Amino acid sequence: MGMKPYLLTESDYVHQDALSYPFEERGLQFGDGVYEVIRIYGGRFYQLHDHIDRLYRSAEAIKLEVPYEKAELLEKLATLLEKNSVTTDAKLYLQVTRGSAPRDHAFPVGVGANLYAYIADLTRKTEEMKHGVSVITHEDERWQNCYIKSLNLLPNVLAKQTAKEHGAYEAILHRGERVTECSSSNVFLVKDGSVYTHPETNQILHGCVRTRVRTFCQEAGIPFVEQSFTVEDLQDADELFLTSTTSEIVPIVKVDGSAVQDGKPGDLTQKLQRAYEADAQIEHVSVFQT
Incomplete structure:
Protein backbone atom coordinates (compact mmCIF):
# COMPACT_ATOMS: atom_id res chain seq x y z
CA MET A 1 0.00 0.00 0.00
CA GLY A 2 1.66 3.22 -1.17
CA MET A 3 1.70 5.95 1.44
CA LYS A 4 1.78 9.53 0.19
CA PRO A 5 4.74 11.66 1.28
CA TYR A 6 3.03 14.54 3.10
CA LEU A 7 1.10 14.35 6.36
CA LEU A 8 -0.94 16.87 8.32
CA THR A 9 -0.13 17.31 12.02
CA GLU A 10 -1.53 19.49 14.79
CA SER A 11 0.79 22.29 13.71
CA ASP A 12 1.77 21.93 10.04
CA TYR A 13 2.24 19.74 6.98
CA VAL A 14 5.32 17.54 7.25
CA HIS A 15 7.07 14.86 5.23
CA GLN A 16 6.31 11.39 6.57
CA ASP A 17 9.95 10.89 7.61
CA ALA A 18 9.71 13.91 9.92
CA LEU A 19 6.80 12.64 12.02
CA SER A 20 7.75 11.59 15.55
CA TYR A 21 6.26 11.69 19.04
CA PRO A 22 7.73 10.97 22.51
CA PHE A 23 7.21 7.43 23.80
CA GLU A 24 5.06 8.92 26.57
CA GLU A 25 2.19 9.61 24.17
CA ARG A 26 -1.33 8.99 25.41
CA GLY A 27 -2.53 7.32 22.24
CA LEU A 28 0.34 4.83 22.51
CA GLN A 29 0.08 4.21 26.24
CA PHE A 30 -3.67 4.47 26.91
CA GLY A 31 -5.42 4.36 23.55
CA ASP A 32 -6.55 7.82 24.64
CA GLY A 33 -7.78 9.19 21.34
CA VAL A 34 -10.17 8.94 18.40
CA TYR A 35 -9.79 8.34 14.68
CA GLU A 36 -11.48 8.26 11.28
CA VAL A 37 -10.86 6.50 7.97
CA ILE A 38 -12.15 8.43 4.96
CA ARG A 39 -12.51 7.02 1.44
CA ILE A 40 -11.07 8.75 -1.62
CA TYR A 41 -12.24 7.91 -5.14
CA GLY A 42 -10.41 9.30 -8.14
CA GLY A 43 -8.79 11.95 -5.98
CA ARG A 44 -12.10 13.02 -4.35
CA PHE A 45 -13.17 12.55 -0.75
CA TYR A 46 -16.36 10.55 -0.22
CA GLN A 47 -18.56 11.38 2.81
CA LEU A 48 -15.90 13.74 4.16
CA HIS A 49 -18.31 15.87 6.19
CA ASP A 50 -20.01 12.80 7.68
CA HIS A 51 -16.67 11.47 8.91
CA ILE A 52 -15.46 14.79 10.30
CA ASP A 53 -18.76 15.35 12.11
CA ARG A 54 -18.36 11.92 13.71
CA LEU A 55 -14.75 12.68 14.65
CA TYR A 56 -15.86 15.73 16.62
CA ARG A 57 -18.70 13.78 18.25
CA SER A 58 -16.27 11.07 19.33
CA ALA A 59 -13.80 13.67 20.62
CA GLU A 60 -16.51 15.42 22.61
CA ALA A 61 -17.59 12.10 24.11
CA ILE A 62 -14.12 11.54 25.60
CA LYS A 63 -13.59 15.21 26.52
CA LEU A 64 -10.87 15.70 23.91
CA GLU A 65 -10.36 19.00 22.12
CA VAL A 66 -9.45 18.67 18.44
CA PRO A 67 -6.65 21.16 17.66
CA TYR A 68 -8.49 22.64 14.67
CA GLU A 69 -11.96 24.09 14.30
CA LYS A 70 -14.07 21.92 12.00
CA ALA A 71 -14.04 24.32 9.01
CA GLU A 72 -10.28 24.77 9.28
CA LEU A 73 -9.68 21.02 9.45
CA LEU A 74 -11.79 20.47 6.33
CA GLU A 75 -9.71 23.05 4.46
CA LYS A 76 -6.46 21.50 5.64
CA LEU A 77 -7.50 18.01 4.54
CA ALA A 78 -8.37 19.38 1.10
CA THR A 79 -4.92 20.97 0.94
CA LEU A 80 -3.34 17.67 2.03
CA LEU A 81 -5.03 15.99 -0.92
CA GLU A 82 -3.62 18.62 -3.26
CA LYS A 83 -0.11 18.54 -1.76
CA ASN A 84 0.03 14.80 -2.38
CA SER A 85 -1.36 15.13 -5.94
CA VAL A 86 -3.89 12.37 -5.28
CA THR A 87 -5.83 11.38 -8.41
CA THR A 88 -6.56 7.68 -7.77
CA ASP A 89 -8.45 5.59 -5.18
CA ALA A 90 -7.05 5.92 -1.68
CA LYS A 91 -7.93 6.38 1.99
CA LEU A 92 -7.17 9.06 4.55
CA TYR A 93 -6.41 8.02 8.13
CA LEU A 94 -6.88 10.74 10.76
CA GLN A 95 -6.06 10.33 14.46
CA VAL A 96 -6.28 12.70 17.42
CA THR A 97 -4.91 11.86 20.89
CA ARG A 98 -4.78 13.69 24.20
CA GLY A 99 -1.13 14.50 23.59
CA SER A 100 2.30 13.75 25.03
CA ALA A 101 2.82 13.89 28.80
CA PRO A 102 4.35 11.88 31.68
CA ARG A 103 2.28 8.72 32.15
CA ASP A 104 -0.68 9.24 34.48
CA HIS A 105 -4.23 7.97 34.10
CA ALA A 106 -5.71 11.41 34.83
CA PHE A 107 -5.82 13.94 31.98
CA PRO A 108 -2.63 16.03 31.71
CA VAL A 109 -2.94 19.77 32.36
CA GLY A 110 -1.78 22.32 29.80
CA VAL A 111 -0.98 19.71 27.15
CA GLY A 112 -2.24 20.07 23.59
CA ALA A 113 -3.65 17.26 21.48
CA ASN A 114 -1.58 15.37 18.92
CA LEU A 115 -3.08 15.00 15.44
CA TYR A 116 -1.87 13.36 12.30
CA ALA A 117 -3.49 12.52 8.99
CA TYR A 118 -1.98 10.58 6.11
CA ILE A 119 -3.14 9.28 2.74
CA ALA A 120 -2.43 5.81 1.33
CA ASP A 121 -3.48 4.08 -1.87
CA LEU A 122 -6.47 1.74 -1.55
CA THR A 123 -8.05 -0.25 -4.34
CA ARG A 124 -11.66 -1.40 -4.28
CA LYS A 125 -12.49 -4.91 -2.99
Missing part, protein backbone atom coordinates in the same frame (compact mmCIF):
# COMPACT_ATOMS: atom_id res chain seq x y z
CA THR A 126 -14.06 -6.03 -6.26
CA GLU A 127 -13.36 -9.74 -5.79
CA GLU A 128 -15.15 -9.75 -2.44
CA MET A 129 -18.08 -7.91 -4.04
CA LYS A 130 -18.19 -10.38 -6.91
CA HIS A 131 -18.03 -13.63 -4.97
CA GLY A 132 -19.18 -12.61 -1.49
CA VAL A 133 -17.36 -13.44 1.73
CA SER A 134 -17.55 -15.92 4.56
CA VAL A 135 -17.83 -14.82 8.18
CA ILE A 136 -17.83 -16.35 11.64
CA THR A 137 -19.87 -15.41 14.70
CA HIS A 138 -18.05 -14.22 17.80
CA GLU A 139 -19.11 -12.98 21.24
CA ASP A 140 -19.03 -9.17 21.45
CA GLU A 141 -16.49 -8.51 24.19
CA ARG A 142 -16.15 -4.75 23.71
CA TRP A 143 -17.04 -1.95 26.11
CA GLN A 144 -20.44 -0.25 26.27
CA ASN A 145 -19.60 2.88 24.25
CA CYS A 146 -18.96 1.47 20.79
CA TYR A 147 -20.50 4.56 19.16
CA ILE A 148 -17.24 6.36 20.00
CA LYS A 149 -14.64 5.68 17.30
CA SER A 150 -11.83 5.37 19.81
CA LEU A 151 -8.36 3.85 19.56
CA ASN A 152 -9.33 1.08 22.01
CA LEU A 153 -9.69 -1.67 19.44
CA LEU A 154 -8.13 -4.75 21.06
CA PRO A 155 -11.40 -6.77 21.24
CA ASN A 156 -12.03 -5.89 17.57
CA VAL A 157 -8.50 -6.95 16.66
CA LEU A 158 -8.84 -10.28 18.46
CA ALA A 159 -12.20 -10.99 16.80
CA LYS A 160 -10.81 -10.12 13.36
CA GLN A 161 -7.78 -12.35 13.98
CA THR A 162 -10.05 -15.24 14.99
CA ALA A 163 -11.96 -14.75 11.74
CA LYS A 164 -8.70 -14.79 9.77
CA GLU A 165 -7.57 -18.00 11.48
CA HIS A 166 -10.85 -19.59 10.33
CA GLY A 167 -10.33 -18.40 6.76
CA ALA A 168 -13.12 -15.83 7.09
CA TYR A 169 -13.33 -12.19 6.06
CA GLU A 170 -15.11 -10.89 9.16
CA ALA A 171 -16.52 -11.75 12.57
CA ILE A 172 -20.16 -10.98 13.29
CA LEU A 173 -20.34 -9.90 16.93
CA HIS A 174 -23.20 -10.73 19.27
CA ARG A 175 -24.09 -9.99 22.88
CA GLY A 176 -25.79 -13.16 24.04
CA GLU A 177 -27.96 -14.09 21.05
CA ARG A 178 -28.37 -10.50 19.78
CA VAL A 179 -26.18 -9.48 16.82
CA THR A 180 -24.61 -6.02 17.11
CA GLU A 181 -22.15 -5.48 14.23
CA CYS A 182 -18.86 -6.89 12.92
CA SER A 183 -15.32 -6.36 14.14
CA SER A 184 -14.76 -3.51 11.64
CA SER A 185 -18.06 -3.11 9.80
CA ASN A 186 -21.83 -2.93 10.18
CA VAL A 187 -23.93 -5.97 9.31
CA PHE A 188 -27.35 -6.19 7.64
CA LEU A 189 -29.93 -8.96 7.19
CA VAL A 190 -32.40 -9.10 4.30
CA LYS A 191 -35.69 -10.91 4.83
CA ASP A 192 -38.84 -10.78 2.69
CA GLY A 193 -37.61 -7.66 0.89
CA SER A 194 -36.78 -5.67 4.04
CA VAL A 195 -33.32 -4.69 5.31
CA TYR A 196 -32.69 -5.14 9.05
CA THR A 197 -29.79 -3.80 11.10
CA HIS A 198 -29.07 -2.98 14.74
CA PRO A 199 -30.42 0.43 15.82
CA GLU A 200 -28.05 3.33 16.45
CA THR A 201 -27.37 2.81 20.13
CA ASN A 202 -24.15 2.97 22.14
CA GLN A 203 -23.52 -0.72 21.28
CA ILE A 204 -22.53 -0.10 17.63
CA LEU A 205 -20.52 2.36 15.62
CA HIS A 206 -22.87 4.63 13.69
CA GLY A 207 -21.25 3.85 10.35
CA CYS A 208 -21.13 6.46 7.61
CA VAL A 209 -21.82 3.89 4.88
CA ARG A 210 -24.58 2.47 7.09
CA THR A 211 -26.21 5.91 6.97
CA ARG A 212 -25.99 5.98 3.17
CA VAL A 213 -27.54 2.49 2.94
CA ARG A 214 -30.52 3.76 4.92
CA THR A 215 -30.89 6.59 2.39
CA PHE A 216 -30.50 4.23 -0.58
CA CYS A 217 -33.25 2.03 0.83
CA GLN A 218 -35.57 4.97 1.41
CA GLU A 219 -35.01 6.24 -2.12
CA ALA A 220 -35.68 2.79 -3.60
CA GLY A 221 -38.74 2.11 -1.44
CA ILE A 222 -37.01 -0.73 0.40
CA PRO A 223 -38.15 -1.05 4.05
CA PHE A 224 -35.20 -0.25 6.32
CA VAL A 225 -35.82 -1.63 9.81
CA GLU A 226 -33.52 -0.61 12.65
CA GLN A 227 -34.14 -3.64 14.81
CA SER A 228 -31.70 -6.16 16.22
CA PHE A 229 -31.77 -9.78 15.10
CA THR A 230 -30.32 -12.99 16.51
CA VAL A 231 -27.52 -15.37 15.60
CA GLU A 232 -30.21 -17.92 14.74
CA ASP A 233 -31.81 -15.43 12.33
CA LEU A 234 -28.59 -15.35 10.30
CA GLN A 235 -29.17 -18.90 9.03
CA ASP A 236 -32.70 -18.05 7.88
CA ALA A 237 -31.76 -14.80 6.08
CA ASP A 238 -32.55 -14.26 2.41
CA GLU A 239 -29.36 -12.20 2.12
CA LEU A 240 -26.66 -10.83 4.40
CA PHE A 241 -24.19 -8.04 3.73
CA LEU A 242 -21.73 -5.83 5.54
CA THR A 243 -20.66 -2.23 5.04
CA SER A 244 -17.66 -0.10 5.89
CA THR A 245 -15.63 2.75 4.43
CA THR A 246 -12.98 0.40 3.04
CA SER A 247 -15.28 -2.49 2.07
CA GLU A 248 -18.21 -0.48 0.62
CA ILE A 249 -21.11 -3.01 0.46
CA VAL A 250 -19.99 -6.65 0.48
CA PRO A 251 -22.28 -9.71 0.29
CA ILE A 252 -21.96 -12.37 2.99
CA VAL A 253 -22.47 -15.82 1.47
CA LYS A 254 -21.41 -18.11 4.31
CA VAL A 255 -21.75 -17.95 8.12
CA ASP A 256 -19.83 -20.35 10.36
CA GLY A 257 -19.35 -22.67 7.39
CA SER A 258 -23.02 -22.72 6.31
CA ALA A 259 -24.14 -21.12 3.05
CA VAL A 260 -26.61 -18.23 3.05
CA GLN A 261 -29.36 -19.49 0.73
CA ASP A 262 -27.63 -20.56 -2.54
CA GLY A 263 -24.25 -19.18 -1.43
CA LYS A 264 -24.26 -16.35 -4.00
CA PRO A 265 -24.57 -12.56 -3.61
CA GLY A 266 -28.23 -11.53 -3.47
CA ASP A 267 -30.10 -9.18 -5.81
CA LEU A 268 -30.92 -6.57 -3.18
CA THR A 269 -27.30 -6.40 -2.03
CA GLN A 270 -26.19 -5.85 -5.62
CA LYS A 271 -28.80 -3.12 -6.07
CA LEU A 272 -27.53 -1.27 -3.01
CA GLN A 273 -23.90 -1.56 -4.13
CA ARG A 274 -24.86 0.00 -7.48
CA ALA A 275 -26.57 2.83 -5.60
CA TYR A 276 -23.35 3.29 -3.64
CA GLU A 277 -21.34 3.52 -6.86
CA ALA A 278 -23.70 6.15 -8.24
CA ASP A 279 -23.57 8.14 -4.99
CA ALA A 280 -19.77 8.01 -4.85
CA GLN A 281 -19.58 8.87 -8.57
CA ILE A 282 -17.55 5.76 -9.29
CA GLU A 283 -17.47 4.41 -12.79
CA HIS A 284 -19.62 1.28 -12.65
CA VAL A 285 -17.72 -1.97 -12.95
CA SER A 286 -19.67 -5.19 -13.36
CA VAL A 287 -18.30 -7.08 -10.38
CA PHE A 288 -21.19 -9.35 -9.51
CA GLN A 289 -21.74 -12.94 -10.51
CA THR A 290 -24.35 -13.60 -13.19
